[in-house]
Structure formats: C-alpha cells, structure tokens
Amino acid sequence: MTKFIPVNEPLLNGNEKKYLIECIDTGWISSEGPFIRRFEENFSSRVGRKFGVAVANGTLAIDAAIQALNIGPGDEVILPTFTIISCISQIIRSGAKPILVDCDPFTWNMDVSQVEAKITSATKAIMFVHIYGLPVDLDPILGLAKKYNLKLIEDAAEMHGQTYKGRPCGSFGDISTFSFYPNKHITTGEGGMIVMDDESLYLECQSLRNLCFQPQKRFVHEELGWNMRMTNLQAAVGVAQLERLDEFVNRKRAMGALYTEQLHEVEDKIQLPVARTDYADNIYWVYGVVLKEALGVDAHSVMQKLSEMGVGTRPFFYPMHLQPVFTKASHFQNESYPVSEKISRLGFYLPSGLALSEVDIVKSAKALIKILNEYS
Numbered sequence: 001m002t003k004f005i006p007v008n009e010p011l012l013n014g015n016e017k018k019y020l021i022e023c024i025d026t027g028w029i030s031s032e033g034p035f036i037r038r039f040e041e042n043f044s045s046r047v048g049r050k051f052g053v054a055v056a057n058g059t060l061a062i063d064a065a066i067q068a069l070n071i072g073p074g075d076e077v078i079l080p081t082f083t084i085i086s087c088i089s090q091i092i093r094s095g096a097k098p099i100l101v102d103c104d105p106f107t108w109n110m111d112v113s114q115v116e117a118k119i120t121s122a123t124k125a126i127m128f129v130h131i132y133g134l135p136v137d138l139d140p141i142l143g144l145a146k147k148y149n150l151k152l153i154e155d156a157a158e159m160h161g162q163t164y165k166g167r168p169c170g171s172f173g174d175i176s177t178f179s180f181y182p183n184k185h186i187t188t189g190e191g192g193m194i195v196m197d198d199e200s201l202y203l204e205c206q207s208l209r210n211l212c213f214q215p216q217k218r219f220v221h222e223e224l225g226w227n228m229r230m231t232n233l234q235a236a237v238g239v240a241q242l243e244r245l246d247e248f249v250n251r252k253r254a255m256g257a258l259y260t261e262q263l264h265e266v267e268d269k270i271q272l273p274v275a276r277t278d279y280a281d282n283i284y285w286v287y288g289v290v291l292k293e294a295l296g297v298d299a300h301s302v303m304q305k306l307s308e309m310g311v312g313t314r315p316f317f318y319p320m321h322l323q324p325v326f327t328k329a330s331h332f333q334n335e336s337y338p339v340s341e342k343i344s345r346l347g348f349y350l351p352s353g354l355a356l357s358e359v360d361i362v363k364s365a366k367a368l369i370k371i372l373n374e375y376s
C-alpha cells in the first residue's frame with residue numbers, strides 16, 4: 001500500500017533530542033527553565049528586536065498584543081478578512097470593532113490600496129498578516145501608520161526567516177507575533193513569540209503572560225492576564241529548531257520551486273504562488289494553488305480526489321466576514337470582499353512540511369495534474 005502523504009510533517013533531527021534530555025536531566029520542565037530566556041534572546045535578535053516573550057501559541061501572542069496596546073471599546077482595528085480567526089477574536093472580545101479589507105488576488109496578502117479609505121477617527125491600529133510565504137507590501141502601511149499616528153500589529157506567524165526589502169519580518173510592528181505550531185518553518189509543538197522594542201510593552205506582555213502576578217504582592221491582581229507560559233521543554237525544541245532556520249528556509253524555497261516546475265504544465269487550470277515580488281522571494285510557508293474559475297470545480301472536490309489518491313491538503317482560510325460566529329452576531333452585515341471569497345472557494349494547499357521528500361512532491365503534483373486533466 002502506498003503511504004499517505006501528510007499535509008505537514010516537521011523535521012526534528014537536529015539538537016532537539018539533546019536539549020530535551022538536558023531539560024529532563026536537570027528537572028527544568030516548567031516555564032522557569034533556562035531555555036526560555038535563550039529562545040527569547042536568540043529569536044528576538046534573529047528578527048532584529050530588543051525583546052521577546054515566549055508564549056503558549058501564536059493566537060495568545062495576538063491576544064496579548066491587543067490587550068497590551070490598550071485596544072478596547074470605541075477603537076477600530078483594520079485587518080484583512082482573508083486570515084485565521086486568531087487575528088480577530090481578541091479584537092472582538094475586547095469590545096473594539098474589526099474593520100476588514102480584501103486581499104490581493106496574486107499574493108493573497110491584504111490589499112494595501114484599500115486601507116486608507118477605511119481609516120476613521122476611531123482607528124487605533126492596523127493589523128497586517130503575512131500570508132502563506134510572501135510578506136505584505138509594507139511601505140504603504142508604514143506610511144499610513146505615520147500619517148495617521150496608528151499602532152501596527154504584525155502577525156508574522158507564518159513568516160520565520162522572511163524579509164521585506166531585506167529587513168526581517170517581525171521587525172515592523174509596534175508588536176509583532178509568531179507561531180511555532182508544527183507546520184511553521186520552526187516549531188516548538190505548540191508555541192508563540194511576541195517581539196517588540198518598547199520596554200514598557202515588553203513588561204506588559206510578560207505580565208499578561210503570567211496572570212498579571214505582581215512581583216511584590218503575588219496574589220493581588222491589578223489587571224487580568226492569562227496563563228500563556230511556554231514550557232522549558234518547548235523552548236528547548238525551539239532553540240534547536242532556530243539553529244536550522246536558514247537551512248529550513250532554503251529547503252522550503254527548493255520545495256516551492258520543484259512544485260512550480262512540476263505544475264507548470266497546468267498553469268492554464270490553476271494559479272500557482274508568486275515566486276518573487278520586488279520586495280521579497282517567497283518562502284512557501286505552504287504551497288498554495290487556486291483553481292481557475294473556468295474549470296468549473298471547487299477546491300473541496302479536488303481536495304477530496306487528492307485525498308483518495310493519498311495526498312493530504314488543507315483548504316485556504318475562510319474569510320472573517322463570512323464566519324457564522326460573527327454573522328450570527330450581526331457583524332459585517334452586507335459586506336463583501338470578492339477576492340477573498342473567490343480564493344477561499346477555489347484555493348487549497350498541497351503537502352508542504354519540511355520532512356516531505358522530493359519524490360512525494362513529484363507524486364503530489366502528478367496526482368493533481370491527473371485530476372485537473374479530467375476537467376479539461
């Protein structure tokens with residue numbers, strides 16, 4: 001029987017085991033252990049920031065960013081509709097209003113030309129989210145933040161090792177956040193990081209991570225936080241993974257190039273990822289494809305067939321303005337973002353994990369070509 005090709009499988013064959021054994025041998029398994037500081041320092045300096053706060057996942061990293069920037073009732077935050085729910089949930093919980101923009105049909109990132117028209121006197125922040133492997137076109141966003149005195153929240157969850165015009169992603173937000181879920185370029189199993197340069201934001205995020213315990217009066221709370229601590233075990237894996245980030249980025253780029261070479265012959269039927277823009281080369285966090293409308297089939301049917309042929313896939317994000325949890329609560333009434341709606345219906349990604357072999361990339365591409373040719 002041929003093996004099912006999973007959509008993601010991480011590579012954990014560096015120093016991960018050695019550092020984990022160190023944790024066990026020394027008894028440091030909680031969030032107090034020395035790998036936490038080491039991971040925070042190594043990671044934040046890698047992305048060119050002064051401070052890093054390791055947390056339990058990338059969703060909580062965003063939650064903390066929203067709270068640390070004092071975003072709440074009366075405030076508006078502009079963000080893309082084509083993203084993961086993690087970006088919006090704390091905006092809504094805080095009582096602030098999310099204001100959506102559509103995405104670019106080719107990079108799938110926030111359409112930055114739509115942002116300025118959405119700015120009002122209530123706008124407090126822009127949250128930009130780098131999607132699938134290319135960064136958001138940042139110069140226009142940085143210009144707007146300056147012009148209107150807005151805070152920037154950068155969700156760089158998928159962007160480890162990527163740069164915008166040579167400067168690391170994760171270095172552009174007042175607060176920038178990362179995820180280390182196993183499908184990311186580097187993983188800690190579950191995990192996240194909040195990075196910043198401002199010391200007061202750093203201290204606030206540290207406090208929010210740890211239930212807002214106070215150093216002098218431990219169990220007396222002036223503020224509500226979360227327990228979003230990362231464990232020393234997770235940080236040990238993170239330190240080992242970070243040692244290999246450049247290798248992993250190169251590997252993903254080679255994987256992306258191989259997929260593109262294989263799928264070139266069906267470019268009349270599917271849109272492939274953009275390999276480079278004038279500000280960045282794709283790092284292919286995932287290898288996404290969008291079926292051409294003329295094919296007359298949606299992503300779900302093609303993914304189903306790929307699964308039957310032993311190839312794992314995931315659908316593209318489902319836009320925020322269509323999420324039942326929000327429409328039921330009367331958010332985003334009569335709002336429509338056609339590009340996001342289209343790519344969410346027609347887009348999906350192929351096996352993209354770092355452990356994927358070249359043979360499996362070729363097999364996955366060939367399976368997709370076979371299916372697409374049935375529709376011609």
Ligand SMILES: Cc1ncc(COP(=O)(O)O)c(C=O)c1O
Binds near residue numbers: 083155192
């Ligand atoms: C853009 C983006 N933001 C946030 C997250 C959330 O990260 P986590 O799964 O670590 O909570 C993800 C996860 O994949 C993501 O892709």
